[in-house]
Amino acid sequence: MDQSTVPFRSLVEMSEVATYQLLDGKRCGDALKEEIAKGAAAVKAKRGRAPHLAAILVGNDGASKTYVEAKVKACESVGFRSSLIRLPESISEDELLARVKGLNTDEELDGFIVQLPLPDHIDADRVLQAIDPRKDVDGFHPVNVGNMVLGLPGFLPATPSGICELLKYYNVETVGKHCVVLGRSNIVGTPMSILLSRNAYPGNCTVTLAHSRTKDLTSITRQADILVVAIGKPEFVTADMVKEGAVVVDVGIHRIADVSKKSGFRLVGDTAFAEVAPKCKAITPVPGGVGPMTITSLLLNTLKAAGR
Numbered sequence: 001m002d003q004s005t006v007p008f009r010s011l012v013e014m015s016e017v018a019t020y021q022l023l024d025g026k027r028c029g030d031a032l033k034e035e036i037a038k039g040a041a042a043v044k045a046k047r048g049r050a051p052h053l054a055a056i057l058v059g060n061d062g063a064s065k066t067y068v069e070a071k072v073k074a075c076e077s078v079g080f081r082s083s084l085i086r087l088p089e090s091i092s093e094d095e096l097l098a099r100v101k102g103l104n105t106d107e108e109l110d111g112f113i114v115q116l117p118l119p120d121h122i123d124a125d126r127v128l129q130a131i132d133p134r135k136d137v138d139g140f141h142p143v144n145v146g147n148m149v150l151g152l153p154g155f156l157p158a159t160p161s162g163i164c165e166l167l168k169y170y171n172v173e174t175v176g177k178h179c180v181v182l183g184r185s186n187i188v189g190t191p192m193s194i195l196l197s198r199n200a201y202p203g204n205c206t207v208t209l210a211h212s213r214t215k216d217l218t219s220i221t222r223q224a225d226i227l228v229v230a231i232g233k234p235e236f237v238t239a240d241m242v243k244e245g246a247v248v249v250d251v252g253i254h255r256i257a258d259v260s261k262k263s264g265f266r267l268v269g270d271t272a273f274a275e276v277a278p279k280c281k282a283i284t285p286v287p288g289g290v291g292p293m294t295i296t297s298l299l300l301n302t303l304k305a306a307g308r
Contacts, residue, residue, distance in 0.1 A: 022282070023289060024285070028293060036300060043306045050081045052081040054085060055068050055072070055112065056085045058114075064116075071298060074296070080302065089119050092121075103135070104135060109135065112137070113137060114138075137155055139158060149194055158298045160192040174205050175201070178207075178224055179207045180221050180228070182228065182231050182237070183229070196228075211231075221237065225247065227246055231270050235272040238272050248277075250271040250285075250289060252268075268286060269284075
């Protein structure tokens with residue numbers, strides 16, 4: 001299907017047709033999952049078992065629990081085997097490292113993740129670096145990060161990779177475009193800037209990596225043909241920070257109080273969607289944009305690990 005013909009839609013409740021394209025991560029993710037399911041079936045037929053992904057969940061953080069359960073459900077939908085390993089918040093760092101070591105040597109397991117954040121008494125970097133790079137399907141291990149920088153084979157970080165898949169699905173032009181990445185985390189911002197600057201598609205952008213200490217931030221973001229927002233602050237980017245015709249990718253997701261909702265809250269991103277969207281050529285919704293693509297990328301990495 002020619003994605004350039006995808007109709008424009010708005011999440012805002014209005015009768016008229018919106019002037020921007022919604023970059024629907026669920027739609028893109030579902031299309032990719034069909035191909036992943038075929039790949040999973042081929043792997044199972046070849047070696048006698050399906051791709052197997054495990055997740056370690058430490059403690060009872062509500063958001064982490066929701067994310068992990070969504071990943072388990074996604075595994076089932078494409079024919080993967082999944083394992084959820086729940087550990088108490090009181091677990092020691094050494095005990096957690098021992099569990100990681102056990103998964104590294106489990107020949108029935110193709111890949112696994114340690115759900116972040118971890119309790120304060122555990123050094124997350126030490127835990128992530130203990131994961132065998134060949135099973136690091138989150139793409140956080142220094143070996144995989146180094147391979148990404150050098151353009152060598154490896155696992156790409158799930159969220160930036162998912163964003164690239166979304167841009168590809170909707171045929172968003174990136175060559176020669178100025179991309180501003182707002183946020184410099186090792187999980188999203190920094191790897192996103194690397195991927196979009198590579199000599200590939202999506203890529204070949206001129207990239208500016210901005211953050212909370214960037215001077216005159218609005219003047220920088222207004223230059224962006226493609227604006228990736230991963231600043232971690234609800235509705236931080238407003239209409240005055242976006243130029244007409246930009247493509248905006250919103251990585252954030254936050255709960256904010258809303259008495260008009262039965263739940264008492266609503267979900268928003270790092271971008272003030274209602275005021276920003278009318279200025280855009282295309283924009284991701286929250287929820288339903290980047291989130292589903294992160295999980296899909298995790299499945300792609302697991303399928304790649306199983307194929308090895």
